[in-house]
Amino acid sequence: MEVxxxxxxxxxKTTLFNLLTGSxxxxxxxxxxxxxxxxxxxxxxxxxxxxxxxxxxxxxxxxVRYVDVPALPxxxxxxxxxxxxxxxxxxxxxxVLRDFSSSGVPHPDGSVDPVRDLAxxxxxxxxQDQMVVEKRLERLAKDLARRRDPGLAAExxxxxxxxxxxxxxxxLRAAGLDGSEVRRLRGFTFLSLKPMLVVVxxxxxxxxxxxxxxxxxxxxxxxPGLGFTAVSATLEGELxxxxxxxxxxxxxxxxxxxxxxxxxxxxxxxxxxxxxxxTVGEDECRAWSIRQGTPxxxxxxxxxxxxxxxxxxxxxxxxxxxxxAGSMAACRQKGTLRLEGKAYAVQDxxxxxxxxxx
Ligand SMILES: Nc1nc2c(ncn2[C@@H]2O[C@H](COP(=O)(O)OP(=O)(O)O)[C@@H](O)[C@H]2O)c(=O)[nH]1
Ligand SMILES: [Mg+2]
Numbered sequence: 255m256e257v258x259x260x261x262x263x264x265x266x267k268t269t270l271f272n273l274l275t276g277s278x279x280x281x282x283x284x285x286x287x288x289x290x291x292x293x294x295x296x297x298x299x300x301x302x303x304x305x306x307x308x309x310x311x312x313x314x315x316x317x318v319r320y321v322d323v324p325a326l327p328x329x330x331x332x333x334x335x336x337x338x339x340x341x342x343x344x345x346x347x348x349x350v351l352r353d354f355s356s357s358g359v360p361h362p363d364g365s366v367d368p369v370r371d372l373a374x375x376x377x378x379x380x381x382q383d384q385m386v387v388e389k390r391l392e393r394l395a396k397d398l399a400r401r402r403d404p405g406l407a408a409e410x411x412x413x414x415x416x417x418x419x420x421x422x423x424x425x426l427r428a429a430g431l432d433g434s435e436v437r438r439l440r441g442f443t444f445l446s447l448k449p450m451l452v453v454v455x456x457x458x459x460x461x462x463x464x465x466x467x468x469x470x471x472x473x474x475x476x477x478p479g480l481g482f483t484a485v486s487a488t489l490e491g492e493l494x495x496x497x498x499x500x501x502x503x504x505x506x507x508x509x510x511x512x513x514x515x516x517x518x519x520x521x522x523x524x525x526x527x528x529x530x531x532x533t534v535g536e537d538e539c540r541a542w543s544i545r546q547g548t549p550x551x552x553x554x555x556x557x558x559x560x561x562x563x564x565x566x567x568x569x570x571x572x573x574x575x576x577x578x579a580g581s582m583a584a585c586r587q588k589g590t591l592r593l594e595g596k597a598y599a600v601q602d603x604x605x606x607x608x609x610x611x612x
Contacts, residue, residue: 255543256291256319257451257522258344262371263325263333264359265352266455266487271322273490273515279322287327289340293317296523296530297516298541300573300603304532305539307577314540316530318522320348333362336375338382342443346525348451348518349375353465354486355457368454369470376425379445384420386442387413412438420446427479449525451481453518458489462509481521485514529602532573533557534582544600551596554608564612568594573603582607 259267268281275292296316305313323341328334341347351368352361363370394410397403412435419429425446431439439447452474454465466475466482475482493501493513505511523543530541531553544553550570555562571582575590582605585591600606 255345255526255528256321256343257346257348257526258321258323258341259348259350260323260336260341260375261350262352262362264361265350265371266354267324267350268322269487269491270350270453270455270485270515270518271320273487273494274320274519287324289321289323289337291319291321293319294519294522296519296541297513298530301530301532301539301541303577304534304573304605307580308534308536308539310534310536310539312538312540314538316523316528316541316543318519318526320522336378338445341445344448346449346451346522347445348453348522351452351454353454353456353484354488369474372452372474376446380420380423380425383426383442383444383446384417386444387417387420390442391417409438416444425477425479428477447479449479449481449527451483451518451521451525454482454484455487456484458486460484461486461489461514479525481525483514483517483521485518490515529600531600531602531604531606533607534576534605546602547599549596550594550598550600550606550608553600553606554610557608560612561608561610564610565596566609566611568598568600569607569609570594570598570600570604572601573605576605 259271261267268279271277271292272279272281274294277290277292279290294317296318298315301313301315321344323337326334326337349372351371352366353368355366391410391413394406394413398406398410415431415435416426416429416439419426426444427447427449436447456465465471465484474480493504496504527545528543529546530543533540533542542553542556544556550568551562551565554565554568569582569591571585571591576582576585579585579588579590582591
């Protein structure tokens with residue numbers, strides 16, 4: 255599962271990518287053109303508390319994989335078109351919008367306007383998706399004239415619904431498609447269907463404010479499949495370079511209680527449709543990523559294919575019930591430890607011990 259980072263050049267993509275993933279890629283004009291991949295750890299208080307109970311040798315959080323996808327350079331080496339081919343391969347997108355005023359950093363359009371920049375990107379996505387839909391519908395009409403094929407007819411029906419939405423300026427995320435329709439569309443890798451996190455990179459002195467309360471954001475906030483968060487890449491960089499206590503002092507001075515980067519990662523994870531279950535023990539406490547609704551036997555396979563193959567049952571307890579009881583054995587005595595079968599849909603926050611036999 256990958257999140258592609260996109261946006262205008264000099265909006266802070268690479269700065270944020272480095273902070274999220276602990277990378278050291280070149281920022282500014284020098285870093286243009288090439289994309290790079292890195293992993294961010296998903297901050298999770300539940301895992302930290304479980305680790306405090308078990309004092310394991312190793313604690314392994316869930317991760318989100320980010321790809322910094324800059325625009326393709328034009329023939330003069332300046333910002334060209336979006337790298338749509340690469341963005342199409344991503345599971346979710348994170349668009350970085352410049353809302354900081356620094357005169358030292360030129361905006362490619364000469365003025366700072368994050369809502370305009372977002373609208374341009376969305377328009378381009380709609381246009382690209384519409385071209386794909388129209389081309390496919392033409393082909394389908396020809397094929398269906400030659401032979402009736404129920405599969406193709408169903409595809410045509412879904413694509414007509416898509417075309418109607420796109421012509422009305424509605425991204426496919428918000429087109430009211432149901433699960434089976436979305437599955438049918440998977441092969442098209444539509445850009446406007448991808449969940450998207452909108453990250454507004456604000457001036458340092460505005461970190462305490464909520465920019466999305468402003469009128470200009472009104473028509474965007476609350477749209478399906480979109481998440482919104484504000485960060486100051488500069489401030490996050492300063493906090494990252496500080497020791498824990500110093501960082502906390504600065505945050506207290508600024509009146510902020512949580513780290514914007516943590517919010518970005520958690521929100522990315524949510525938009526990817528991922529939830530975490532935990533395994534615990536003296537060797538390792540670990541968070542594992544699954545999609546909502548994953549049956550226990552498949553969740554077992556995320557850990558190891560042998561555990562999936564030899565699955566007998568899952569012993570499950572909620573993370574907070576385990577913390578309260580102090581051990582799996584105590585949960586068993588209290589009756590909070592459940593025995594679940596293959597089909598059990600593993601829940602976010604479940605601590606699972608798989609019984610298996612190979
Ligand atoms: N003042 C200010 N400058 C920033 C901020 N974020 C990034 N920059 C600067 O803007 C320039 C472009 O940043 P970069 O991350 O390379 O942008 P990219 O082209 O989107 O990858 C660099 O010189 C950064 O130091 C910010 O929040 N505030
Ligand atoms: Mg860059």
